[in-house]
Amino acid sequence: MDNHSLVDYAKSLDCVHCGLCLNSCPTYRITGRESSSPRGRIHLMRSVAEGAIEPDDDFAEEMDFCLLCRNCESVCPSGVRYGAMMEHTRGALEERRQRPWTARLARSIGFGILRDRMALRVTARLARLAEGTGLARLVGAPALPRHAERVLLPTHMPAEGGELARVAMLEGCVMPELLGHVQRATAQVLQRAGCTVQISPMHVCCGSLHAHNGEVKAACELARATIEAYERLTDERGNPLPLIINSAGCGSHIKEFEHLFADDETMAVRARALSGRSFDLSQFLAREPFRSRLMQRLNPKASHQGPYAWDDPCHLCHGQGVRREPRELLQAAVGDGLVPLADPESCCGSAGIYSLLRPRDSQAVLQPRIEALRASGARTLVTSNPGCQMQWEAGIRTAQLDVSVSHLAEVLERASR
Ligand code: SF4
Numbered sequence: 001m002d003n004h005s006l007v008d009y010a011k012s013l014d015c016v017h018c019g020l021c022l023n024s025c026p027t028y029r030i031t032g033r034e035s036s037s038p039r040g041r042i043h044l045m046r047s048v049a050e051g052a053i054e055p056d057d058d059f060a061e062e063m064d065f066c067l068l069c070r071n072c073e074s075v076c077p078s079g080v081r082y083g084a085m086m087e088h089t090r091g092a093l094e095e096r097r098q099r100p101w102t103a104r105l106a107r108s109i110g111f112g113i114l115r116d117r118m119a120l121r122v123t124a125r126l127a128r129l130a131e132g133t134g135l136a137r138l139v140g141a142p143a144l145p146r147h148a149e150r151v152l153l154p155t156h157m158p159a160e161g162g163e164l165a166r167v168a169m170l171e172g173c174v175m176p177e178l179l180g181h182v183q184r185a186t187a188q189v190l191q192r193a194g195c196t197v198q199i200s201p202m203h204v205c206c207g208s209l210h211a212h213n214g215e216v217k218a219a220c221e222l223a224r225a226t227i228e229a230y231e232r233l234t235d236e237r238g239n240p241l242p243l244i245i246n247s248a249g250c251g252s253h254i255k256e257f258e259h260l261f262a263d264d265e266t267m268a269v270r271a272r273a274l275s276g277r278s279f280d281l282s283q284f285l286a287r288e289p290f291r292s293r294l295m296q297r298l299n300p301k302a303s304h305q306g307p308y309a310w311d312d313p314c315h316l317c318h319g320q321g322v323r324r325e326p327r328e329l330l331q332a333a334v335g336d337g338l339v340p341l342a343d344p345e346s347c348c349g350s351a352g353i354y355s356l357l358r359p360r361d362s363q364a365v366l367q368p369r370i371e372a373l374r375a376s377g378a379r380t381l382v383t384s385n386p387g388c389q390m391q392w393e394a395g396i397r398t399a400q401l402d403v404s405v406s407h408l409a410e411v412l413e414r415a416s417r
């Protein structure tokens with residue numbers, strides 16, 4: 001593979017070097033170095049493609065240092081598609097990287113487990129056993145809920161109070177093992193909003209973590225499997241159901257499946273169709289008639305854990321452009337118990353598996369967010385992405401703040417009981 005193909009050169013030409021993205025970038029804020037900024041990274045990519053520099057270890061390090069939070073995309077006046085460029089370069093770098101066999105083995109086991117339900121369940125069980133020995137704490141693994149919490153959702157959950165629509169819900173790979181209570185809350189809220197909820201028994205993982213980390217072949221296979229699984233969930237007229245997603249990272253990835261099939265027009269069409277009927281949970285619940293049905297059930301007085309603060313997951317605000325809907329729903333659920341959080345669109349440092357791969361950088365990105373949370377006076381931090389939820393929980397524990405973390409679905413579920 002030549003150096004030019006390491007980079008999506010055409011996209012890199014959209015950057016006009018204005019520098020408006022610099023201060024929005026968490027890695028630039030940490031180092032103050034141009035090469036750790038979006039503009040700097042694009043310049044590096046372009047230089048590699050033009051043969052001015054070699055794609056050496058320093059180049060790879062700056063590509064790895066990026067969180068892929070896409071905050072730079074939100075502020076860029078030229079519409080630079082930074083996320084797609086970075087995924088392209090990471091995928092191409094991964095193909096030529098000479099990793100030690102141990103690292104290759106760890107990656108292949110880790111990314112392999114994500115796509116197999118049985119492997120996920122066995123791993124969760126082993127991790128839970130390891131917790132008793134203190135080993136899990138030693139390697140920094142997240143705490144796992146007990147077995148009774150880690151049950152899969154039924155494949156069919158009827159609407160409450162008369163059916164307004166049928167929907168499919170993404171159950172996902174790690175969510176049932178780590179955040180089963182969020183999955184149950186999501187299904188319950190949808191049911192209370194008048195939706196019959198269906199789960200695909202054949203689907204496991206959408207491949208978003210694979211795509212963000214250069215595992216392009218696996219990402220394409222998982223995208224294909226996702227498209228096929230949700231084409232099979234149809235209404236009585238045979239039309240595929242809308243797909244509701246409560247993980248911002250997965251939602252953003254599924255909505256952009258098309259670019260994984262640049263050389264396969266038939267699959268690209270099917271990918272576009274799935275993207276067109278995929279919704280973040282908040283986006284879907286903000287639509288009529290579901291909004292009105294849910295609003296009838298919301299009782300702000302039922303929430304006792306305020307004040308609440310909302311944290312925008314990067315892949316919801318920057319990746320999907322969804323900002324208004326979760327705030328409106330949260331406001332309706334908690335009334336005047338909502339307080340502002342400074343810099344809510346800034347990354348918390350979770351970024352998929354970034355917090356595992358680069359714990360020190362991840363903590364440096366999280367620190368200012370923890371201080372913002374402390375200053376807000378909130379007692380519950382609300383977000384809607386599993387990685388963000390666990391990152392905040394760990395950071396809050398370390399900072400010894402008296403704050404709990406909830407997914408938006410959990411707050412809506414409590415307020416609509
Ligand atoms: S994606 Fe995030 S970390 Fe990467 S360059 Fe853009 S703003 Fe910086």
Ligand code: SF4
Pocket residue numbers: 014015016017018019020021022038039042072075076077078079080
């Ligand atoms: S804001 Fe956009 S155009 Fe300006 S330097 Fe950053 S990426 Fe380039």
